Amino acid sequence: MGYLADGVLKKDIKAAAKLMRYIEEDDIKTTGELKLLYPHTGNSHVIGITGLPGSGKSSLIDVMIDYFKSSNKTVGVIAIDPTSPFTGGSILGDRIRMQKHSSDDDVFIKSLPNKGWRGGISKATSKMITVMDAMGKDIILVETAGVGQTEVEIKNLVHTTVVVLVGGFGDYIQIIKAGILEIADIFVINKADRDNAKELESDLKSMFSIDDSKSKVNDNGTWTPSIYLTEAINGKGVGKLTKGILDHKNCLKKTGKFNIYFKKKSKEDLKEIISDYITSLVFLRLESDSLFKKLVKDLTDSSSDPYTVAEKILSKILSFKK
């Protein structure tokens, strides 16, 4: 135990990749490794990038990586990509541009399906953030595609949430309904050369009372979302966007929220670890203990119900020390 953690701390990409695969598989082996990594975390700026497919998130991240690197920041990317739960593989190979960074020591990219993760997306993402943080990445970008509960859950795992939109692009009712706009610290209107970009900008301004003449940071330290127009395909506007992201980080630092994020994350992680551990112990016994096997058989024979069986099992295995 610990050889993967050792590797991660030495910035060994192979060790990190292996550990992340175990995390993806919800393998019990990860616990010991993550424990060793935890004391080395809490330094990364974690940024969520979300928006509809086709909004150009991957291209945008590609250019953002260049900007962060030019200011000597190391970058990790966790890309949660919708794929078929049945084929297990990504259907579209639309990460070609981002791949140019994949042979680059300063940029670590982990691409993942957003379906069928054992134990849930946000749990695995939280652990992967721990790995990249311990690896010493200054910036961790978490990319989610689509519109759904995942995107809103990811909000709780990042410091800064960037929502990428495109003017005149499809049905915004869908993303309004999904509550994606409300989670934004920063809006990006990508493909800003399109006719409808300005229209979308003024819609957002009135929807979120955004006033360019005022400071983004209010007197009480709260943050008003800001809007950046970009053309990721040729890099236009992305420099300003990365500066805006840094502004948000500074606002979090000043108000102490940057560290509060990490404390909240540790507490959530604690709860996950405890309930995972107990649950897996119990389930192991369910499969091996002859009494429990009989109880589960009663259940599937329909001669009992899961609540009664649960009570019997709980009374057998659990005793709380006084």
Added chain:
Amino acid sequence: MGYLADGVLKKDIKAAAKLMRYIEEDDIKTTGELKLLYPHTGNSHVIGITGLPGSGKSSLIDVMIDYFKSSNKTVGVIAIDPTSPFTGGSILGDRIRMQKHSSDDDVFIKSLPNKGWRGGISKATSKMITVMDAMGKDIILVETAGVGQTEVEIKNLVHTTVVVLVGGFGDYIQIIKAGILEIADIFVINKADRDNAKELESDLKSMFSIDDSKSKVNDNGTWTPSIYLTEAINGKGVGKLTKGILDHKNCLKKTGKFNIYFKKKSKEDLKEIISDYITSLVFLRLESDSLFKKLVKDLTDSSSDPYTVAEKILSKILSFKK
């Protein structure tokens, strides 16, 4: 304890609505009630209806309800609707047509946001299915809007999955990527009067090797997805669709899969109950026990890590009887 379960078994809509609200809130009170209901379940045919917003699912369900009722079936609907996690309310009131059934004793409709459910969507949906099943609903329709992990998870909670599509409607790459097509037992091409409906039909046929001249049930009892063209708005094709859904049920009955579903559900429910119970006990102690409070404080003071704290807590509270 038990007065809500009593009410549900007497088909009292108010009692059922109250119990479902507790389920939504992940209230511990539900355990005792659900335990009493469980022996009365296992009879409903549970049908998932999924597809992109705008595909006309609600209108379709509305007409399906009429068909089921005309054959003397009672119907329950669980509608999982995207809403803002921050406002808590549904933005669009697009359930007006379905509302006509809401004063109808034979149709019970529970409409829900798909965000911010304490404890997760699939857990709550599973419990709501138990309530409607115990209420004696012949048919339970579970409607999910959108494309995401939810839709794929819901697949495990239903007997029959109906995927609603519309020809020439937006970007199908999104739903292909999300793996929605693979979960279909039945495809509906709604708004079939549109030009692109036939095109979509032939795409699906070639994608899933669907041959109208062959039986939907193969020699080994497996099911080939079938396609129905509907115009929900005027009811066209919906009769055939409901017959097709019944064909699928009969196929499941013949192969014994209909009951296997229920056994799998009880086993999954058992696991949820056990891990919920233990987890809530532990978390209760985390908040009240002075030793645990100190450990959590160490954690947020960054003088420890969640893995070490979890070990200490687990060694204190847990002992497995031999």
